[in-house]
Amino acid sequence: xxxxxxxxxxxxxxxxxxxxxxxxxxxxxxxxxxxxxxxxxxxxxxxxxxxxxxxxxxxxxxxxxxxxxxxxxxxxxxxxxxxxxxxxxxxxx
Numbered sequence: 001x002x003x004x005x006x007x008x009x010x011x012x013x014x015x016x017x018x019x020x021x022x023x024x025x026x027x028x029x030x031x032x033x034x035x036x037x038x039x040x041x042x043x044x045x046x047x048x049x050x051x052x053x054x055x056x057x058x059x060x061x062x063x064x065x066x067x068x069x070x071x072x073x074x075x076x077x078x079x080x081x082x083x084x085x086x087x088x089x090x091x092x093x
Contacts, residue, residue, distance in 0.1 A: 002030040002062075009037050011045025019045065023052045030062035038068070041075035053086045063087055 003026040008015050023031070031052075049065075056063035064087055065072075076083060 001028075002032065004032050004034070006034045006036075007038050007065075010040045010042075011038060011049075012040060012042035013044045016044035016048050020048045020051075023048065027055065028059065028061070031056060032062075032064050032066060035065045035068040035072040038072035041072055041079075043079075046076075046079060046081070049086055050081075 005022060005026065007019070011019065053063050065083070068083075073083070076086075
């Protein structure tokens, strides 16, 4: 089974808990998230995404972020995070 989730424009502190809940509800399925609307990536949002990526990898499920906005990609780079850190092993972001 596969699921899709569109990320909100702002991945900041107010968005972190609802995002974590939405992602957790999809656990056990391959997950593809769209980051094309993301304009702001804060530390809390990044923490949720990194945690989810690790959980999906541990479960042996596909986890990917496609497509990604330019802002999302740039802000990820500012954090020093390689996009590969946000995918299950062997999966593209």
